[in-house]
Amino acid sequence: MIDDKLILFDGTAVLTATTSTVIDLVSATHNLGKLAHQARIVLNVGTAWANGTSAGTASTIELKSSTTGGGTFVTSPVYMSVSAGTAVAGYSIFNVGIPTGLNRYIEILITPAAAMTAGTVNGYIDVY
Numbered sequence: 852m853i854d855d856k857l858i859l860f861d862g863t864a865v866l867t868a869t870t871s872t873v874i875d876l877v878s879a880t881h882n883l884g885k886l887a888h889q890a891r892i893v894l895n896v897g898t899a900w901a902n903g904t905s906a907g908t909a910s911t912i913e914l915k916s917s918t919t920g921g922g923t924f925v926t927s928p929v930y931m932s933v934s935a936g937t938a939v940a941g942y943s944i945f946n947v948g949i950p951t952g953l954n955r956y957i958e959i960l961i962t963p964a965a966a967m968t969a970g971t972v973n974g975y976i977d978v979y
Contacts, residue, residue, distance in 0.1 A: 859959050859974035862897050865910070866967045871959040871974060873920055876949075890978050892959065894945035900938035900970030902963070909934055909964040912945050916954035924958055938970060949976070 859871035892914065900910070910933045915924035933944050949957075959974060 857976035859892070859976070860894065860972045862971050862973060865900060865961050865963065865970045865972050868960065868962045869972075870961075873956050873958045874976060875920065876953065876955050876957060889948045890976055891946060891948050892974065893943065893977050894959065894972055894974040896938045896940055896942045896944055897971035897973050898969060899940050900963070900967055902965050902967050910938070911960075911962045911964075913960045913962070914947070914953075915958050915960055917956045917958075918954045920956050922956070924956075924960075925954075926960075927953055944972075945974070 857874060859874065860869075863869060863871075894912065912931050912933060914927045914929040916927055917924040927950065929947055929950060931945065938944060945959075961972065
């Protein structure tokens with residue numbers, strides 16, 4: 852876990868299903884979604900995603916949480932799909948507030964619809 856910097860992805864390759872660093876919210880009753888300046892999960896494309904035949908491919912991004920750091924992570928209501936061609940270098944593909952009601956530990960799962968030949972992601976938790 853890289854809790855002190857709140858980094859989820861740091862130039863991480865997204866060639867197959869890729870899971871972020873686990874972040875410990877310290878409490879299952881966190882109030883991150885109720886702060887005056889809301890904490891947000893931000894994911895940006897590092898290098899463009901490609902699958903060898905065309906630029907990008909549809910990918911699913913899921914916010915997951917667990918009651919224990921090494922436990923089973925369940926998908927929250929926060930998820931989205933990134934369409935082919937959108938995942939170009941520098942593009943922000945995910946920027947959402949952290950909802951209340953999550954378990955103590957969170958992670959992000961990125962699942963490409965097809966195996967990728969190139970692409971990286973950077974992600975972190977930020978307070979606006």
